[in-house]
Amino acid sequence: MSTKEKLIERFKKLPKDFTFDELVSLMTKNMGRLTYKGYTGSVEYDDSVNKLVGKVLGMKHSLILYEGDALDSLKKDFEEAVDDYIEECNANNIAPEKPFSGKTVIRMGTELHQAATLKAKDLGISLNDFIKRAIAAAV
Numbered sequence: 384m385s386t387k388e389k390l391i392e393r394f395k396k397l398p399k400d401f402t403f404d405e406l407v408s409l410m411t412k413n414m415g416r417l418t419y420k421g422y423t424g425s426v427e428y429d430d431s432v433n434k435l436v437g438k439v440l441g442m443k444h445s446l447i448l449y450e451g452d453a454l455d456s457l458k459k460d461f462e463e464a465v466d467d468y469i470e471e472c473n474a475n476n477i478a479p480e481k482p483f484s485g486k487t488v489i490r491m492g493t494e495l496h497q498a499a500t501l502k503a504k505d506l507g508i509s510l511n512d513f514i515k516r517a518i519a520a521a522v
Contacts (some may be wrong), residue, residue, distance in 0.1 A: 415460045416440075422482055423430070424449065435487045437461060439468075441482030489514065 390392040415426040417437065424447075432450075435457040439447035449464045451457030472479040491499075503513035 417458055419462045419465050422447070422465050424465075426454075426457065439465065439482060442480055443484070445480045472482075 417424040417426060423440045425440055427436055428434075429436045429450075434450045434452060434455065436448070436450045437457065438449070439445075439461075445468065447464050447468050449457065449460040449462050469479050499513060500510050503510045506513065508516075
């Protein structure tokens with residue numbers, strides 16, 4: 384079965400009330416992501432349960448999951464899950480984890496590391512600033 388045929392079969396398994404507009408929205412809007420109160424969540428289709436599912440991205444120590452039969456119910460469950468998480472943290476006097484701490488480890492070959500460091504030096508900036516600029520230009 385070709386990739387196209389597999390994709391068509393997966394779309395046939397979507398909930399019956401899943402509209403074409405929701406499908407287009409899912410495929411194009413924010414690349415299939417939801418945002419709420421600074422949290423970003425994924426949007427995926429799980430054909431094993433015939434539902435849209437997702438999880439909050441960028442969380443290192445916490446797991447926030449949600450699901451829905453259509454985009455509206457998925458978004459509602461996402462927002463409720465975020466609110467519940469924040470509420471539970473506050474009730475336990477724990478600061479809610481902020482996604483995407485701003486810190487990351489990048490592994491690269493020694494030649495690339497050397498070339499980037501020398502280029503940053505030529506530009507009169509730190510390697511960190513050089514990498515931030517390169518990533519900003521790419522996204």
